[in-house]
Amino acid sequence: MTTTQISAATDSLRARLGERVLTPDDERFAPTAALVIDGPQAPPALVVRPRDADDVALAVTVARDAGLPIAVRNGGHSFGRFGWVEDGLVLDLRLLADVDLDAAAWVGRAGGGTTAGAYTAAAGELGLATGFGDTGGVGVAGLTLGGGLGYLSRRDGLTLDNLLAADVVLADGRQVHASPDDEPDLFWALRGGGGNFGVVTRLHLRLVPQGPVYGGVLIVPLTARALADVVAVAHQAPEELTVMVNALVAPPLPFLPETIHGKQVLMLEIAWSGDVVDGDAAVAPLRALGPAYVDTLGPQPYPALFEGGPSGPPMRASGRTGFLQESAVDEVWAQRVLDGLAGSPAAVSVVGVRPLGGAIARVPADATAFAHRAHDLVVATTAMAPEPAASAVEAWSDTLASTLGLGGPAYANFLGTVGEEESRRAYPGATWDRLAAVKAVYDPDNVFRGNHNVPPAG
Numbered sequence: 001m002t003t004t005q006i007s008a009a010t011d012s013l014r015a016r017l018g019e020r021v022l023t024p025d026d027e028r029f030a031p032t033a034a035l036v037i038d039g040p041q042a043p044p045a046l047v048v049r050p051r052d053a054d055d056v057a058l059a060v061t062v063a064r065d066a067g068l069p070i071a072v073r074n075g076g077h078s079f080g081r082f083g084w085v086e087d088g089l090v091l092d093l094r095l096l097a098d099v100d101l102d103a104a105a106w107v108g109r110a111g112g113g114t115t116a117g118a119y120t121a122a123a124g125e126l127g128l129a130t131g132f133g134d135t136g137g138v139g140v141a142g143l144t145l146g147g148g149l150g151y152l153s154r155r156d157g158l159t160l161d162n163l164l165a166a167d168v169v170l171a172d173g174r175q176v177h178a179s180p181d182d183e184p185d186l187f188w189a190l191r192g193g194g195g196n197f198g199v200v201t202r203l204h205l206r207l208v209p210q211g212p213v214y215g216g217v218l219i220v221p222l223t224a225r226a227l228a229d230v231v232a233v234a235h236q237a238p239e240e241l242t243v244m245v246n247a248l249v250a251p252p253l254p255f256l257p258e259t260i261h262g263k264q265v266l267m268l269e270i271a272w273s274g275d276v277v278d279g280d281a282a283v284a285p286l287r288a289l290g291p292a293y294v295d296t297l298g299p300q301p302y303p304a305l306f307e308g309g310p311s312g313p314p315m316r317a318s319g320r321t322g323f324l325q326e327s328a329v330d331e332v333w334a335q336r337v338l339d340g341l342a343g344s345p346a347a348v349s350v351v352g353v354r355p356l357g358g359a360i361a362r363v364p365a366d367a368t369a370f371a372h373r374a375h376d377l378v379v380a381t382t383a384m385a386p387e388p389a390a391s392a393v394e395a396w397s398d399t400l401a402s403t404l405g406l407g408g409p410a411y412a413n414f415l416g417t418v419g420e421e422e423s424r425r426a427y428p429g430a431t432w433d434r435l436a437a438v439k440a441v442y443d444p445d446n447v448f449r450g451n452h453n454v455p456p457a458g
Contacts, residue, residue, distance in 0.1 A: 074139025214279020319416025
């Protein structure tokens with residue numbers, strides 16, 4: 001990419017979008033381009049901040065004609081840093097953050113830059129919800145296109161199962177509406193196929209009634225027996241109970257007692273979304289795991305689960321993931337987790353286990369591009385450290401993933417490594433073939449390749 005091409009594209013966009021086109025010499029560029037996940041790459045050539053779908057179409061067209069690679073950013077949480085592209089154009093969608101809730105029709109509409117926390121707070125004021133993940137700062141669009149596994153998933157399905165339609169800007173600048181009746185092949189591919197097919201500028205999502213939940217955080221001592229037991233409880237629990245299991249060495253964070261800093265602990269993020277008066281009974285098997293270092297469980301508004309989150313400067317993150325059956329998670333497997341955490345070179349290391357099943361498993365495997373319905377659990381390892389420790393952390397991640405048996409199919413939203421082999425883990429077999437065929441129709445030149453990429457067939 002030449003300086004002349006970049007300058008021409010920048011001038012063309014600034015003529016229409018003015019100060020919403022940022023280059024590295026602009027003081028707003030660095031904080032706007034920054035992601036939650038740090039990395040060593042050179043900066044983008046420019047950042048464009050569209051206000052509507054027409055702005056998105058203009059930016060895509062100019063970038064495509066100039067040969068500029070495109071990255072799309074909303075929440076900035078991608079392990080693969082897909083919201084960043086060296087010497088290319090970053091579409092920062094965070095100005096497309098409107099939320100429109102039609103309670104009578106049970107439909108929520110969210111702009112492509114909306115975060116899970118903002119949408120959930122707005123819906124909560126009406127006693128409604130759409131199930132997302134567990135972090136308020138994550139972008140709704142990126143989460144939905146890859147899956148969406150969170151507090152309501154076992155009861156209501158993945159977020160992508162609750163996507164009713166999407167408005168999309170294609171690689172040729174066209175704007176289309178994808179739904180079961182309009183562009184059905186594209187609609188199928190969007191639900192799990194990631195950002196391969198266009199820029200989603202608006203999502204139409206199913207709303208459900210949701211009052212207070214019984215939930216919060218429970219932290220207990222980590223032992224191999226406790227880890228194996230809690231995974232079994234989480235998977236076999238009623239669909240209204242979600243338990244996100246995290247084994248970690250407690251970092252020195254303000255919300256954790258100093259007495260457990262540096263100790264291996266089991267941190268459980270819990271939500272009972274049934275009748276709140278049954279909450280105590282629902283979480284009793286979890287409280288029985290051991291003496292609690294922290295217990296914040298109790299009735300609370302559902303949106304409160306999305307408040308707070310990580311703070312501080314961006315860190316280099318290393319992540320590995322895979323699916324397992326519950327039968328694989330016994331005390332021997334759990335001891336490997338404890339041993340792996342003990343040998344981590346990272347500032348923060350976590351092994352997370354999330355149960356599937358329930359409504360997730362009731363959707364046919366070929367109904368969407370999420371092909372992993374038959375698995376019991378998603379396991380993810382995460383290590384965060386400053387840049388100088390990156391190589392040691394990556395080696396640790398590879399070793400632990402192998403030890404835990406995470407080399408097979410993978411959940412795209414947790415997949416921290418990039419390349420065709422990794423993409424095929426997210427989209428195995430017939431799913432890959434169908435995605436490639438859809439890609440050939442909607443993006444034959446592979447303009448949208450800043451993702452877990454599926455090249456067009458042929």
